[in-house]
Amino acid sequence: MEIIKNTLLSGALMVAMSTNTVMAGDDWYVSTTLSGVLGSYSDSTFRNDVMSANFLLNADYLENVSFAVGYNGSNVDFKDPIEDIKQTAFAGRFQYHIYSDALGGRLTTQLVYHSVSNDDTTKLTDGVDVIAPKLAFLNFKKDLYLDVGFSKSDYPNNSNLTVKQFAPTFGFAFNDSTDWLNIKAYLIKSSDKDLSQGEDSFSSVDVKWTHWLGSNAILGIDNFSIGVLGGKRIFAVDNDALAVYNLADIQKGAASFGVTWKIRDEYEITTILGLSKFENLTSNVVNAYTQQYLYLSLKKNWE
């Protein structure tokens, strides 16, 4: 684990040092994304709201290698102020692309590492480490995508709870590649059901439809997306967003609507409105509640 951590951090340092070179217009393609989430909870016995800020630096060397580092700072405001949680999370992602003429597409090997720490008074969600390898395939025509992702999350302060996640994805383009449908399954296994709200196995499916508008689109929108999540999941890991959901209760469904604008091929602004259904089974009375959130992000391509 320590070796992987050091490798990813070295990669991150390399990316940071190479930023000036990239701006000179070499073979490196760098983007930075600043984003934030504002969320509130309805009908929750314990929670009021949540705020989160993220920074992501991504650097690609042509179409061969990609490095990314992410920082996340989150505050969860509880009804009892003593329970408030401040959390910081770092993530590093390394990708290597292999081109296969036999398969007619690009294979991507990916390794992600997450390190999460917080001031949770119970200590249960503090000191989380996640390691997540993935193998992905995108055909040359870029209308078919498959991946098989795995992640192992360690919760050393929660009686050494281990959560394993298997997350295969299938995506395809249609309507002359102006639409994309992405289907991702989350199959999660907890090492101890008593530590994961009474269940040791969770499964859910996340379906997301993205539509790209052509030229002269209304309000200059580049694309919009609609996402729906069905099933149950807890302690999930999202390696596309570089997020670990270590603070969440059992998620029992979600829906979101997002819009992205592109400004002069240089900036991308994305806004997502969403809601998620949760269930907390830790107390004597089952508490089902809803989270509403607004996500905003600004991405800059440094070319």
Next chain:
Amino acid sequence: MIQKLVCFIILFINLMICQSLLAESLWDKYNQEIAKRKQQEIASVIKKQMKVVRSTDEEYGLYKTALSYYLQGDYNESIVTYKKLMDINPLALDVNLAITLPLMVQKRWREVRRYAERVISIAPWNYIAHIRLMMAEEAMRDWQALMSHSKQVAIRYPSQSGVFVYMARAAMWQGDVRAAREAYSQVLVRIPAHIEANRYVNKHAEIKDEKNFLNLKIN
């Protein structure tokens, strides 16, 4: 003694002629097979000719090998072989242009851009390099770059309809209907039956022509 020497010289000359004839006949065969597109046979010819070519002209042999790999659909090997050629002669424009073909099939547009720009840095107004660079800019949806680039190329190659097609697409995707219509009109002057240009111009027929709206000028 003199007789033996003469025999040796004749033998040596014969050997050299045979070697050259062998190479020539293999290249003839290669060209014939290329023309027939018999990929399996091309591979076997290439294998045979490499032995000969190594003793005659390695650079040319590698070039033909890379091209054959490309024609057979072995794009990775084609790219690797073109890169070997670049080590031998980094200034070879035809190699820097040729490597863009397998890269385009694999949709590696950043690399296409890299090699097209390399050609342009040596031969600033090479038409093929500019066309491949514009293809990469279009694929990467870099509309601003494509617009200013196509304007500059259009000044140097005003008879080429393809340049105006890229200019029109860049204008269209930036929401500039007038510029797109004018660029497509320029395409129709050169190719009256151009389907894409006709479709766009007819769809936006209400917009009046404005001369020099594209403002083509030498930078």
